[in-house]
Amino acid sequence: MDMAERLRLAKEFGGLTDEEAMALSGLGGVDPSLPDRMVENAVGVFPVPLGIAANFVINGRDYLIPMATEEPSVIAAASNAAKMALDGGGFSTSSSEPLMIGQVQIREVADPNGARHVILGRKKEITDLANSQDPMLVKVGGGVRDIDVRIVDTKGGIDVVVHLIVDVRDAMGANAVNTMAEAIAPLLEEMVCGKVHLRILSNLARFRLARARAVWAKDAVGGADVVDGVIAAYQFADADPYRCATHNKGIMNGIDALMLATGNDTRAIEAGAHAFAASSGGYKPLTAFEKNERGDLVGTIEVPMAVGLIGGATKSHPSARAAIKLLGVKSACELGEVAAAVGLAQNFAALRALATVGIQQGHMTLHARNIVASVGCPPELMDEAVETIVSERRIRMDRAAEVVDSLKKKAKG
Numbered sequence: 193m194d195m196a197e198r199l200r201l202a203k204e205f206g207g208l209t210d211e212e213a214m215a216l217s218g219l220g221g222v223d224p225s226l227p228d229r230m231v232e233n234a235v236g237v238f239p240v241p242l243g244i245a246a247n248f249v250i251n252g253r254d255y256l257i258p259m260a261t262e263e264p265s266v267i268a269a270a271s272n273a274a275k276m277a278l279d280g281g282g283f284s285t286s287s288s289e290p291l292m293i294g295q296v297q298i299r300e301v302a303d304p305n306g307a308r309h310v311i312l313g314r315k316k317e318i319t320d321l322a323n324s325q326d327p328m329l330v331k332v333g334g335g336v337r338d339i340d341v342r343i344v345d346t347k348g349g350i351d352v353v354v355h356l357i358v359d360v361r362d363a364m365g366a367n368a369v370n371t372m373a374e375a376i377a378p379l380l381e382e383m384v385c386g387k388v389h390l391r392i393l394s395n396l397a398r399f400r401l402a403r404a405r406a407v408w409a410k411d412a413v414g415g416a417d418v419v420d421g422v423i424a425a426y427q428f429a430d431a432d433p434y435r436c437a438t439h440n441k442g443i444m445n446g447i448d449a450l451m452l453a454t455g456n457d458t459r460a461i462e463a464g465a466h467a468f469a470a471s472s473g474g475y476k477p478l479t480a481f482e483k484n485e486r487g488d489l490v491g492t493i494e495v496p497m498a499v500g501l502i503g504g505a506t507k508s509h510p511s512a513r514a515a516i517k518l519l520g521v522k523s524a525c526e527l528g529e530v531a532a533a534v535g536l537a538q539n540f541a542a543l544r545a546l547a548t549v550g551i552q553q554g555h556m557t558l559h560a561r562n563i564v565a566s567v568g569c570p571p572e573l574m575d576e577a578v579e580t581i582v583s584e585r586r587i588r589m590d591r592a593a594e595v596v597d598s599l600k601k602k603a604k605g
């Protein structure tokens with residue numbers, strides 16, 4: 193299909209209006225006031241390609257996945273991995289409640305253990321004060337669920353750190369939690385006789401987890417050797433942080449692209465994922481791969497998912513709104529689960545490629561197109577130039593420039 197046909201299909205699938213389809217594509221241009229409303233010193237917008245990953249069946253439902261990314265191969269790899277999972281029934285997912293953590297750091301407390309007990313004994317007072325900051329959140333079923341107190345030994349002394357655990361429902365929750373953390377600070381100071389310092393959300397959203405699982409039938413992925421190859425690749429990441437960083441980066445290729453397309457905070461998701469991966473003390477993969485009793489590959493992922501459908505850019509950006517409508521997700525938890533499935537698919541695709549033909553084969557053609565475009569190739573010579581450098585396996589700028597030059601001369605006659 194060409195771009196227009198794909199957009200028409202997505203429009204139909206997601207029940208988008210003409211306006212929403214145009215917003216999804218971004219090709220109708222943007223309201224000039226949008227960037228100025230979103231950031232400071234705006235001068236315009238920076239276009240990133242938006243594609244749609246296909247073949248995702250999650251909990252028995254079909255999804256089209258909007259992905260905004262500058263990296264070639266990501267969308268094709270996700271779609272291909274999802275296709276190979278179809279035989280096994282696609283992805284099944286689950287998630288925890290949408291609980292975020294707000295931290296209040298209290299310094300210079302003479303009796304940290306005593307202070308901890310005082311705070312825990314007055315949970316209700318603290319909870320009521322925090323909840324009074326956000327009646328809207330409480331009305332939709334959210335609010336403070338618990339309070340924890342940790343004693344943290346820092347280079348500057350012992351701190352008492354209060355954790356406000358807040359159900360943020362369909363919001364990412366940073367503003368909601370930060371407001372609450374700031375509001376309870378004077379009360380805490382008065383309770384324990386110390387000095388409040390920082391009051392801010394933690395991006396290690398360890399109580400807000402999304403999980404996905406898929407079974408890739410061995411025949412669908414290329415046989416028992418491929419299954420073993422993927423498992424060995426996962427075991428390498430589990431044993432070695434140098435490999436693990438790239439393993440987890442591959443997962444985030446998919447998750448970030450979906451997060452960006454839906455107007456979510458990609459940095460919050462990244463920070464949460466990597467902090468969670470390191471929370472056992474070593475840096476570990478966010479996914480796991482095993483073989484079941486039939487010899488099929490079982491992939492799982494568990495990852496913090498501080499995503500929202502309310503607030504931030506998710507509501508104010510028309511392309512993000514259209515992407516969320518296309519997904520058809522009804523809650524932030526559902527969006528988090530879809531993201532987990534995409535991350536798992538992305539990781540499986542990368543491991544399968546690495547364990548077989550290597551990653552470059554899939555990357556080559558699109559990468560070559562970028563290289564050829566970057567040396568100023570006119571559109572009518574693009575295909576021939578790409579074909580030449582791919583078949584020569586010399587996908588380099590210097591060679592692309594030579595090929596484009598000679599094709600131009602040939603075209604002039």
Ligand code: NAD
Binds near residue numbers: 361363365
């Ligand atoms: P927000 O404050 O814009 O929206 C959340 C509010 O919407 C809630 O407090 C509630 O009052 C209301 N609401 C209405 N219906 C709701 C529903 N169904 N579920 C939940 N809330 C509902 O947004 P936010 O999610 O609190 O904050 C997100 C923004 O904060 C993002 O733009 C993020 O980039 C930014 N941020 C992030 C960090 C960080 O990650 N460390 C720090 C500061 C700000």
